[in-house]
Amino acid sequence: MRLASLVLALALALSFAGCGKNNVVSDENALKTPEEQVEENKKITDDQVNLVQFNDVPAGAEVALIETSMGDITVALYPEFAPKAVENFLALTHSGYYTGLKFHRVVNNYLIQSGDPTGTGTGGESSFKDESENKVGFAQEHSLNLWNFKGAVGMAPSGDGTNGSQFYIVQNSVLEDETLTKMEEAAFPKKVIDKYKEIGGAPWLDGKNTVFGYVIDGMDILEEIASVEVDENRVPVEDVIITQITIIER
Numbered sequence: 001m002r003l004a005s006l007v008l009a010l011a012l013a014l015s016f017a018g019c020g021k022n023n024v025v026s027d028e029n030a031l032k033t034p035e036e037q038v039e040e041n042k043k044i045t046d047d048q049v050n051l052v053q054f055n056d057v058p059a060g061a062e063v064a065l066i067e068t069s070m071g072d073i074t075v076a077l078y079p080e081f082a083p084k085a086v087e088n089f090l091a092l093t094h095s096g097y098y099t100g101l102k103f104h105r106v107v108n109n110y111l112i113q114s115g116d117p118t119g120t121g122t123g124g125e126s127s128f129k130d131e132s133e134n135k136v137g138f139a140q141e142h143s144l145n146l147w148n149f150k151g152a153v154g155m156a157p158s159g160d161g162t163n164g165s166q167f168y169i170v171q172n173s174v175l176e177d178e179t180l181t182k183m184e185e186a187a188f189p190k191k192v193i194d195k196y197k198e199i200g201g202a203p204w205l206d207g208k209n210t211v212f213g214y215v216i217d218g219m220d221i222l223e224e225i226a227s228v229e230v231d232e233n234r235v236p237v238e239d240v241i242i243t244q245i246t247i248i249e250r
Contacts (some may be wrong), residue, residue, distance in 0.1 A: 039186035044144065049189045052078060052213040053152065055250045064093065064213065065248055068103075069241040070225055073169070073218035076154050076250075077120075081143040084128075085155055085163065085212035089137065091127035093167055093245045097178045103240040108226045109173070111202065111211075113156055114242055115166035124165035137162040146211040147192055149201040151222070153213030169215060171226040173200035 028202050043061045057063060064075040079086040092098060098114070104121050105113035116124040125135040139161045148154060156166040169176060173197055183193050185201055196203055229237045 009089070017178060036103045038185075038187050039229060044187070044189050045184050046075070046189065046191060048144050051079070051147070051191065051195060053147070053149060054195075057216060059250060061250045062090075063216065063250050064089070065246045066218075067237070067243045067245070068221065068225065069243060070228075071218065071221035073221050074216050075213040076216045077213050078143075078146060081145050082141045082212035083137045085141055085210045088127045088163070088165075089167070089212065090097050093219070093247055096244075097127075097165060098242050099244045102241075102244050103236060104201055105168075105234050106226060106228060106230050106236050106240070107234050108230075109169045110226075111170050112222065112225050113166060113168040115156070115164075117165075121166070126164045135164075137164050139163070140208070141210045141212075143211075144189075146214075147201065148203060148205040148209070148211060149195060149214075149220060150199045151215035152201065153210045153215065154205065155210040157211065163210060168209075170202045170205075170220055171203055171222050175200055175203070179203065182196065185221070187211060 015085050039119060053076070061242040062075060062077055066073045066075060074227070077089070078088050079206055092164045097117075101117060102119050103112050103114045104116055104119045105111075113121070116122070118124075126137055128138055130136045137157065140155070140163065142159070150170055150173055154168055154170070156168045157163045168223070180193060180197060188203070188206075193201075225240050231237055
């Protein structure tokens, strides 16, 4: 985490400003230098940032009940701000894709990760197909309204345009002062910095990975999974399994 905090200002730079209310295309922002991106970030105003992860879930909205071998985690979904990621997650869930999969990566004070049928962290595929019916990955979706706070659910790709089936849940509770300082230098919105300071998270993933959900029930289960014994590859010594995921109305 220390290394990540040191590179925040240069490698992260939000790349969100001036790109519409909801989502941006990362390729466009990749042309900016880190310094230019920070200048763009300074243009973000408070009224552009709505921390929807902390709003009440509307009645009738779809949420994901992730049943695991250690307990249940309920996740709000945000199709308005991450439409492709939510569409993909829903399609895979309805097909039973996630049933029986392991949490193949568990890093206490950071995140837990699943969605790979091979259990190695190198597998998995999206629900989308090209004209030849080959499975294809999809690009990142970034929004000023979704951040990698503790409890955030995001896609875990190998690079932009490679989102498939793997997802993570952020568990980190505390950020170092150095990280918070780097966020200020990178011109993160103040309300975002304040919320990270309050509950923790992984801000070095902002502007890189797509956030599409947030834990609204089962934070205690998230903590329990993150605390299991792991081997040198951060794989749980005893398997932690997704028994099934069900989409229900709130």
